[in-house]
Amino acid sequence: MDKYPCLTGRRAQSKKEISCRFERETVMSKPPQSRRRATATPLAVLAVIILLAMGVGLLGLGMNSRIISIRNAQEIQARCAADSGLTKALFELNKSLKTNPADVAAAMNGTNPPGSPALQATTSEALPYCEASFSYKTTAASVFAILGVQGLTIESIGQCGSATAKVYALAGLKGLFESAILVRDRISLMPNTLVKGYNSADPTDTDFKLQIGTTSTLADRIPLGPGTVVDGDVFVGVGGNPQTVIGAGGTITGSKYALDTAPYFPTIAAPSLPAMGTALSAAGTTLTLGPAGSGTYTGISLSPGGGQPGVLQIQGGHVVLYITGNIDLGNSCEVVVRPGSSLTLYVDGNVSADNSVGFNNQAGNVGDFQLYATGTDEQVFNLKAKSSIFGTVYAPNVDITLYPSAEMRGAIIGRSVTFKSGSVFYYDEALRDNVSPFDAGARFVVKRWREE
Numbered sequence: 001m002d003k004y005p006c007l008t009g010r011r012a013q014s015k016k017e018i019s020c021r022f023e024r025e026t027v028m029s030k031p032p033q034s035r036r037r038a039t040a041t042p043l044a045v046l047a048v049i050i051l052l053a054m055g056v057g058l059l060g061l062g063m064n065s066r067i068i069s070i071r072n073a074q075e076i077q078a079r080c081a082a083d084s085g086l087t088k089a090l091f092e093l094n095k096s097l098k099t100n101p102a103d104v105a106a107a108m109n110g111t112n113p114p115g116s117p118a119l120q121a122t123t124s125e126a127l128p129y130c131e132a133s134f135s136y137k138t139t140a141a142s143v144f145a146i147l148g149v150q151g152l153t154i155e156s157i158g159q160c161g162s163a164t165a166k167v168y169a170l171a172g173l174k175g176l177f178e179s180a181i182l183v184r185d186r187i188s189l190m191p192n193t194l195v196k197g198y199n200s201a202d203p204t205d206t207d208f209k210l211q212i213g214t215t216s217t218l219a220d221r222i223p224l225g226p227g228t229v230v231d232g233d234v235f236v237g238v239g240g241n242p243q244t245v246i247g248a249g250g251t252i253t254g255s256k257y258a259l260d261t262a263p264y265f266p267t268i269a270a271p272s273l274p275a276m277g278t279a280l281s282a283a284g285t286t287l288t289l290g291p292a293g294s295g296t297y298t299g300i301s302l303s304p305g306g307g308q309p310g311v312l313q314i315q316g317g318h319v320v321l322y323i324t325g326n327i328d329l330g331n332s333c334e335v336v337v338r339p340g341s342s343l344t345l346y347v348d349g350n351v352s353a354d355n356s357v358g359f360n361n362q363a364g365n366v367g368d369f370q371l372y373a374t375g376t377d378e379q380v381f382n383l384k385a386k387s388s389i390f391g392t393v394y395a396p397n398v399d400i401t402l403y404p405s406a407e408m409r410g411a412i413i414g415r416s417v418t419f420k421s422g423s424v425f426y427y428d429e430a431l432r433d434n435v436s437p438f439d440a441g442a443r444f445v446v447k448r449w450r451e452e
Contacts (some may be wrong), residue, residue: 034284074163075131081158082126082165085134089154092120093171093444102436107152108437110140132160151203151447165451167209172447175435176394177411180232181212182263182425184396188418190248191225194425197232200365201430210427211235215244215262224250235259257450265396266441268372270322270346281327282310299325299349302333309333314343329357337361342368351385352409361390366410366428372440392431393439
């Protein structure tokens with residue numbers, strides 16, 4: 001028995017407290033690392049699971065992105081291949097136009113059989129430096145017939161991997177004379193000059209789309225004298241400022257603007273013609289020339305004599321002349337194109353004219369008189385007329401002058417063009433709308449297109 005029985009319960013309680021205290025102190029005396037290790041293990045496992053899930057997701061996202069990138073790259077290459085096929089088809093078509101315009105004309109009229117040189121096709125031609133290829137074909141049946149535009153249809157298909165792109169285009173003819181007056185340098189419109197349009201193919205057409213302009217961007221390249229009227233648009237070279245290039249005088253009924261792209265000036269060469277070894281000359285007489293007289297001559301010289309003018313008369317059909325020298329027209333002398341005939345004139349030298357002289361196209365159709373500058377040296381054309389000049393002049397490296405009160409109907413392309421006071425110029429819109437495969441400088445361009 002305890003010596004002090006009254007303390008037995010308290011002692012037992014104290015022993016229990018001491019035991020609990022000892023256990024607490026034992027736990028608290030363990031190292032901190034042991035406690036962290038016990039709680040960090042499940043957190044680490046959770047983190048690994050999360051990272052693994054994110055990695056799988058990112059891997060899947062990367063794979064999808066790569067697949068999409070490959071697919072987009074293939075689509076881009078397929079479209080590039082389709083465009084390349086269209087470009088090559090146009091190139092081959094224009095090559096056929098130069099070598100055999102009759103074949104192209106038959107194709108446009110739908111009278112060419114399949115396999116014609118104008119109706120070409122290629123299959124699975126590789127596009128260089130990539131994995132794409134293209135196929136194209138040119139047909140006479142136009143998917144754009146509903147638009148009323150004449151031409152040939154080109155279908156081009158680009159292929160790269162599983163990607164396919166298709167382009168359908170209408171190739172139509174574009175001629176030299178899209179503009180009424182086009183120059184590389186300067187258009188000088190002296191006082192009271194009138195520039196207006198008409199349409200010989202449709203007399204009821206009153207909505208004329210006339211434009212004149214220069215490819216230059218220099219100041220004052222298109223001066224307009226008092227009383228001058230341009231019934232249409234006036235343009236300047238790419239990047240030019242219409243306010244500085246175009247003069248402040250006169251009246252322009254349309255817009256003033258700068259070109260987006262520079263015009264194309266093809267080189268026109270004289271066709272192969274028999275060499276006649278002499279000049280065409282007439283002094284006080286009339287020299288008549290028919291289709292049999294077509295050929296290469298050293299010059300044209302017309303002079304008055306015995307009170308009569310010298311006249312070169314074109315009669316009996318189409319005449320083509322290649323003049324390697326100059327054309328000199330004396331007082332009252334002229335070149336006359338009779339009704340039912342036409343003249344195409346290629347000139348290496350200058351054209352000079354005295355008073356009351358010039359070119360008289362009595363046929364009345366601008367297509368019946370065509371003048372082309374083909375010289376390699378600087379040329380000068382002085383154009384005069386007793387009445388009107390019906391025709392076209394293509395001379396992008398030539399300075400051209402129309403003298404006072406001269407009236408011209410047609411179109412002009414030159415290095416510079418000067419209209420003296422009181423001149424009248426009418427642009428025939430049919431030159432733009434009715435282009436033939438047989439026209440010099442004609443070429444195929446894309447008129448309409450759509451893609452799939």
